[in-house]
Amino acid sequence: MADLSxxxxxxxxxxxxxxxxxxxFGHAVAVELDENAANTLKTNREQWDVRHGDVADEGVWNPKEFLDVDLLAGGVPCPPFSIAGKQLGATDERDLFAWAVELAGRMQPRAVLLENVRGLSMPRFSAYRxxxxxxxxxxxxxxDWKLLHASDYGVPQLRPRFVLVALRDEDAQWFEWPEETPYQGTVGTALFDLMAADGWLGAEAWRRKANDVAPTIVGGSKKHGGADLGPTRAKAAWRALGVDAMGVADTxxxxxxPVDFMPKLTTEMVARIQGWGPDPEYDWQFTGRKTTKYRQIGNAFPPPxxxxxxxxxxxALNRQGQPKESSKVENEVMHDRLYLALKSASTPLTERDLVKLAGEKxxxxxxxxxxxALARDFVIDEDDQLEGRAYQLVGFKGFIGQEQHERHARFAEHRSRIS
Structure with missing residues (x-):
């Protein structure tokens, strides 16, 4: 029985x-927009309270009913920060990162866990961070933020994910990022039993050729076509491993x-690469048709x-291990000094003043x-003065729960294509 919620x-x-x-952790509630993914959750855990719909809609679930849980967790949408996308950040109707932070303020969990794509770690989003x-x-x-690679935690693919962990001060001194346990095999060793399951005589030769961990599985979004294993560079990496990445096979x-046939992966194989199986405790069933299953698998946070x-x-919450000294707990990383200079100013400042205040050359x-870049996520007033143009930070453009925010109209317009 789980002792944490x-x-x-x-x-x-x-x-x-x-x-x-x-x-x-036992789930008090799980909320998901995609109907097929929600059905997958219900199929695997019938006892869970799974809510289907927009997580920001209190008609779907009411955060006030789940106050003081131990953990608020989520894999908020990736497209606002994806290197493969337009990186719209706070102005993307799918962006829920800042909203999730405000949700933590309302619910007061002991800890927060949010994960997203590597793009959020890039300089473009330093002020957002x-x-x-x-x-x-x-x-x-x-x-604290940290870029984690799935292959460092027992998963046979690279898959970098940018992870945010937050805890109350009284628990933070007990937190340590997990030690790495690198995957010891290859794509070939991970998938050999599945690739040989129907009697293919080339399976052993294929296992030897697939002699590295996989590139990152790309689930994609509903805005794009069917299932394939990623952009051009990823397809080339798969080809080097003996895999045809131009689609997903049924069997x-x-x-x-022929022995020298270049196979496609099945959804079961993709799930294995993503960290589901072969250990029975990682067994999981996916609902829907092939492309739907692939997207569910490819967009997931690897279970390990x-x-x-x-x-x-x-x-940390159970106070296991050794607590750190207070001086070692404080994390004073400055992600964007120019943003901090703008934020600290009560009046408009010129370029010269801001650069000096930021302490940057x-x-x-x-x-x-x-x-x-700052103006893409924040409202910044500009005023021409005798000393030059002056700037003042006015607000944040992102959705944090405002009833009249334009996010609602854009979300409603594009809902059928949001994933």
């Missing part, structure tokens, strides 16, 4: 859900296929990685580029 938002098909369960970290501190949470190759991070959080070209 969790609310999971944007739960997907259950990668994070299963990992957290194995780490000792600073905003999140500052807001969490205002709400009473210590926080593995059989005795009628979620389990590793979840275990570290559970250990940057030229005017770099300054303009940085300000343009």
């Amino acid at each position: 969790a609310v999971e938002i944007c739960a997907g098909a259950g990668g994070q859900s299963l990992g957290l369960e194995l780490a000792g 600073q905003h999140v970290k500052d807001r969490l501190r205002e709400l009473g949470y210590w926080s 593995p190759p059989n005795e009628k296929h 990685v979620a389990r590793a991070v979840g275990t570290s959080i559970a250990d 940057i030229n005017s070209v770099t300054f303009e580029r940085r300000m343009a």
